[in-house]
Amino acid sequence: MSDHLNKKVLLIGTTPIAIDHWKVLNALGCETVVVGQGQQNAALFEKETGVKVHVGGVEKFIAENSLNDFDSALVSVGAEKLKEVTIALLNKGLHKILLEKPGGLNRQEMEMLAAETLKHKATVLLAYNRRFYASVLAAEEIIAKDGGVKSLQFEFTEWSHQLDTLPLKEIVKRNWIYAGSTHPIDLAFYFGGKPKEMKSFSAGKLAWHDKSIFYGAGKTEKDVLFSYAANWAAPGRWVVEILTNNYRLYFKPMEQLHIQNKGSVAVNKVEIDDSLDVQYKAGLYLQAKAFLEGNHSRFLTIAQQAEMAVIYEQMLNGN
Numbered sequence: 001m002s003d004h005l006n007k008k009v010l011l012i013g014t015t016p017i018a019i020d021h022w023k024v025l026n027a028l029g030c031e032t033v034v035v036g037q038g039q040q041n042a043a044l045f046e047k048e049t050g051v052k053v054h055v056g057g058v059e060k061f062i063a064e065n066s067l068n069d070f071d072s073a074l075v076s077v078g079a080e081k082l083k084e085v086t087i088a089l090l091n092k093g094l095h096k097i098l099l100e101k102p103g104g105l106n107r108q109e110m111e112m113l114a115a116e117t118l119k120h121k122a123t124v125l126l127a128y129n130r131r132f133y134a135s136v137l138a139a140e141e142i143i144a145k146d147g148g149v150k151s152l153q154f155e156f157t158e159w160s161h162q163l164d165t166l167p168l169k170e171i172v173k174r175n176w177i178y179a180g181s182t183h184p185i186d187l188a189f190y191f192g193g194k195p196k197e198m199k200s201f202s203a204g205k206l207a208w209h210d211k212s213i214f215y216g217a218g219k220t221e222k223d224v225l226f227s228y229a230a231n232w233a234a235p236g237r238w239v240v241e242i243l244t245n246n247y248r249l250y251f252k253p254m255e256q257l258h259i260q261n262k263g264s265v266a267v268n269k270v271e272i273d274d275s276l277d278v279q280y281k282a283g284l285y286l287q288a289k290a291f292l293e294g295n296h297s298r299f300l301t302i303a304q305q306a307e308m309a310v311i312y313e314q315m316l317n318g319n
Contacts, residue, residue: 004029005292008069010094011035012058012085013076014045017100020281021076022049024288027280033070035061037077058085062092072096072292074127079172079179083109086124087116095122098291101186102126102178103302105171107309114306125291125299129283130187132290132298134274135257139242139249142259142270143191146244151225154188156181156214157236160206173208177316178309181230184238185312186300187254191242193222195311202318204233214315228315255282 007030011022014036022045025032035054036042042053054061067073073094075085083104086097103126104110117124130136143149158180163173172179189195198218202211209232217227230236240251250258250267255277257270276285290298300308 003027003289005289007031007071007292008033009292010067010070010073010089011076012073012089013100014038014041014053015076015078017281018076019045019048020284021074021288022051024280024284025074027285028288028292030292058088062088067092067094070094072098074098074288076100076127078169079105079175080169083113086113090116090120090122090124095120097122097124098127098288099124099302100127102182103305104309105175105178107306107313110302110306110309114303117302123296124302125296126186126302126305127287128183128186128190128300129281129287130183130254131190131300132283132286133255134272134277134282135251135255135270136187136190138257138270138272139191139251142247142249143242143244146246149192149222149224149242149244151243152188152192153227153229153241154184155228155236155239156184156230157234157238158230158232160209160212160232164208170208174210176209177214177312182308182312184240184254185228185315186308187251188226188228188240189220189308189311190300191240192224192226193220194308195219195226196221198311198314200314200318202316204231206232211316211318214318216315216318 005028009025009030009032011032011034034051035058037057039055042055045053073089077085086099104113195218198216200216202214204212206212212232214230219225242249246262248260258267259270260267
């Protein structure tokens with residue numbers, strides 16, 4: 001790619017996804033300053049990228065350095081730290097932030113961060129990178145030509161047997177519908193619109209989560225009917241299916257697009273140019289480029305995420 005944005009970006013975090021973000025920022029020609037908390041992850045980041053990490057956390061860095069020269073920040077820390085790191089940046093005067101999903105661990109954190117963003121007249125956007133997949137871009141063209149989305153269904157089953165063994169903080173696991181499941185849920189409602197009516201049911205229990213089975217249905221603000229299902233204690237995967245007048249579009253897996261035509265049972269793979277999604281972590285290149293260039297129409301704001309948290313609570317609790 002020939003893109004060279006010549007931006008100075010503050011990257012907070014040394015997680016594996018932060019490394020993926022750095023690779024994209026580097027490819028876009030950005031001057032990226034990296035801040036991490038602990039020495040161990042910082043060493044891994046430096047080994048992978050060859051870039052020096054400022055260790056000690058965001059509070060130490062902003063106390064010792066001016067942020068005036070930075071165009072923006074990208075926050076890629078653990079879900080339990082997203083709110084506090086972002087508020088620290090806002091208070092220091094950095095008001096254009098791309099924040100890793102979900103933006104907070106629960107509705108209260110999201111609402112608090114939305115209020116802080118409004119107070120500072122800042123821009124805080126959520127990094128739901130699936131919105132930028134090549135498969136999603138291709139689907140949007142098909143949907144637009146066929147009269148729009150008529151209905152949709154999605155599944156957000158999680159592999160609890162794997163989550164049992166991951167080194168995640170218990171508070172993150174207890175809020176996994178936010179920290180994990182909002183990835184496919186966000187994509188579904190990106191296509192269909194925010195729910196305005198919904199009936200939800202939940203049941204079951206895991207050792208680390210109050211509920212394990214989720215079912216529901218409703219209608220969005222675009223008058224799109226939808227249904228959803230998930231059973232975290234049973235086999236399954238993330239799936240989004242979009243129905244138009246003449247097609248059923250399958251995101252299964254989400255990096256690919258499959259299509260079924262009216263009058264046929266055949267499901268065929270749609271050929272797409274996914275070279276950027278193969279070269280980098282899927283969706284990250286176009287997401288970063290859009291964010292840095294100020295093209296924010298595809299993003300979810302933190303205020304919108306706080307509104308969606310009401311929906312997530314309903315899906316979680318069942319009512």
